[in-house]
Amino acid sequence: MSELDEQIQNRRDKRQALAAAGVPVYPHRYEWDLEPTDVKTKYAAATAEELEALGLRLRVPGRVKAIRQQGKIVFLDLHDGREKLQLFIRKNQIPEADLQILDHLDLGDQLGASGQLIRTRAGELSLMVDGLTFLAKALRPMPEKWHGLADVEVRYRQRYLDLASNEDSRKVFETRAAIVRTLRTFLEARGFLEVETPMMHHIPGGATARPFKTHHNALDIDLYLRIAPELFLKRLLVGGIPRVYEINRNFRNEGISTRHNPEFTMLEFYWAYADYRQMMDFTEELIAAVAEAALAVQGKAEVTWEGRPINLARPWARLTMREAITRYAGLPDERLDSLESLQAIFAERGLAAPAGGTYGHHLMALFEAVAEEHLFDPVFITDHPVDVSPLAKQRPDDPRFVERFELYIAGMELANAFSELNDPDVQAERFRQQLTAREAGDAEAHLYDADYVRALEHAMPPAAGNGTGIDRLTMVLTDRQSIRDVILFPLLRPEAD
RNA sequence: GGGCCGCUAGCUCAACUGGCAGAGCAGCAGACUCUUAAUCUGCGGGUUGAAGGUUCGAUUCCUUCGCGGCUCACCA
Numbered sequence: 001m002s003e004l005d006e007q008i009q010n011r012r013d014k015r016q017a018l019a020a021a022g023v024p025v026y027p028h029r030y031e032w033d034l035e036p037t038d039v040k041t042k043y044a045a046a047t048a049e050e051l052e053a054l055g056l057r058l059r060v061p062g063r064v065k066a067i068r069q070q071g072k073i074v075f076l077d078l079h080d081g082r083e084k085l086q087l088f089i090r091k092n093q094i095p096e097a098d099l100q101i102l103d104h105l106d107l108g109d110q111l112g113a114s115g116q117l118i119r120t121r122a123g124e125l126s127l128m129v130d131g132l133t134f135l136a137k138a139l140r141p142m143p144e145k146w147h148g149l150a151d152v153e154v155r156y157r158q159r160y161l162d163l164a165s166n167e168d169s170r171k172v173f174e175t176r177a178a179i180v181r182t183l184r185t186f187l188e189a190r191g192f193l194e195v196e197t198p199m200m201h202h203i204p205g206g207a208t209a210r211p212f213k214t215h216h217n218a219l220d221i222d223l224y225l226r227i228a229p230e231l232f233l234k235r236l237l238v239g240g241i242p243r244v245y246e247i248n249r250n251f252r253n254e255g256i257s258t259r260h261n262p263e264f265t266m267l268e269f270y271w272a273y274a275d276y277r278q279m280m281d282f283t284e285e286l287i288a289a290v291a292e293a294a295l296a297v298q299g300k301a302e303v304t305w306e307g308r309p310i311n312l313a314r315p316w317a318r319l320t321m322r323e324a325i326t327r328y329a330g331l332p333d334e335r336l337d338s339l340e341s342l343q344a345i346f347a348e349r350g351l352a353a354p355a356g357g358t359y360g361h362h363l364m365a366l367f368e369a370v371a372e373e374h375l376f377d378p379v380f381i382t383d384h385p386v387d388v389s390p391l392a393k394q395r396p397d398d399p400r401f402v403e404r405f406e407l408y409i410a411g412m413e414l415a416n417a418f419s420e421l422n423d424p425d426v427q428a429e430r431f432r433q434q435l436t437a438r439e440a441g442d443a444e445a446h447l448y449d450a451d452y453v454r455a456l457e458h459a460m461p462p463a464a465g466n467g468t469g470i471d472r473l474t475m476v477l478t479d480r481q482s483i484r485d486v487i488l489f490p491l492l493r494p495e496a497d
Numbered sequence: 498g499g500g501c502c503g504c505u506a507g508c509u510c511a512a513c514u515g516g517c518a519g520a521g522c523a524g525c526a527g528a529c530u531c532u533u534a535a536u537c538u539g540c541g542g543g544u545u546g547a548a549g550g551u552u553c554g555a556u557u558c559c560u561u562c563g564c565g566g567c568u569c570a571c572c573a
Contacts, residue, residue: 144507
């Protein structure tokens, strides 16, 4: 028998022994008063004398994280995922039936304990136990108590073990929850209405990406998991919801990396009567509020990336895409003015020509190649080329460019926003151009969405829209360099066997 | 998909240039009435990711495969 099988058998035997002694091994409920974390926070300051005078009797549930036996007394740590509460058990002061439980307990078991709250001589807040309730058996051994679980593969595949043994991991997901909560609070306070739009699309749109394909049997039609909610949310602007947002999953059938998971969470919001400049101000405020909440949860004073502080002081820098290239590549602005000139730069630098091959594709690719990695503190990169921005409104003074920005922090694109194109005829023309690009081999060019154009024909108010990646925002605010560390169950290949 | 790296006991990790696979924690048995990584005594636990190959001998070298990490490509 292998060592693991032996441990499992031991634990099964103990469970059997308890059942034979008449102990319900999987009871249906447990009446409890406080969890360990709440006990710790409420009575952190109480002295031994105060607790004695109080004579507080509590029932506390949790997972057994440590057992320290010392002759006829047993110390036991009960954990609720955040904090532990120590149980102090005198074996001769609990009922015979509960002694059975104690004698058949293993690390990892779920247990309820009743008793009086005291402080030990060593000063540890503890429950002086007078009764135990068995709640569930851990048939498998927990990861080691001191080093926790280090194997990244197991941490991702068996996240329950990661959460149960690594406090840091729990903290990341608490922070993520605070980030989403703060986004909602901020937007709700400003009159934005939360909506849910379809995840299954006939025409995948609103972003440049390859979709997942699926099939509906009863209708016998192919459907696509959405790559963005954008076109539906803007239909809602037409419908008379001038401030609207959605926080939900997008799906993109592309490579996996430290910054990409096939399903990821996006906030998209649309703000009628505003343009992209107002949206920049709004975004600064929004992200600053979220950062503050994230720091509070983590008990940190500043946002850091790989230990290096990120300066979130406002106002944040704003650079046009051409200015960013000029600054970081040392290229004069005049050389960024034509496709021919850009192609010459690509040739000089040995850069591969981008898919699509237009002026805009080249400018965007050049920006990503030379500037992106330098953008550590928050910066808005603005004024993208029109041919890579088919849903954005052109600049009145230079229609080759659009009123758009991307927010970069720690070298990562966190948000993408623009003044929304609302002229149906221009939009129709942009869609046609995308189709042409598609026919020329650009697999990610947008599809023509006739109903969306029809919606614009009913008049969409001028508006600014913003899409912010929640996973990446969480990465930045928790100093995690892999997106898998901020997604509870990241996509992995299935396990062998 | 390409390149590089990793996979040893339940967990965390050792094992020199190819020469008897180890430690701590966890487990099992015992001692101990204020411990908190408790301590002390003793014991058990391995298809070294899988399959082949080279060799007197492979955790170690080679090949293929699996899974993971980083990175490039793609992208948000």
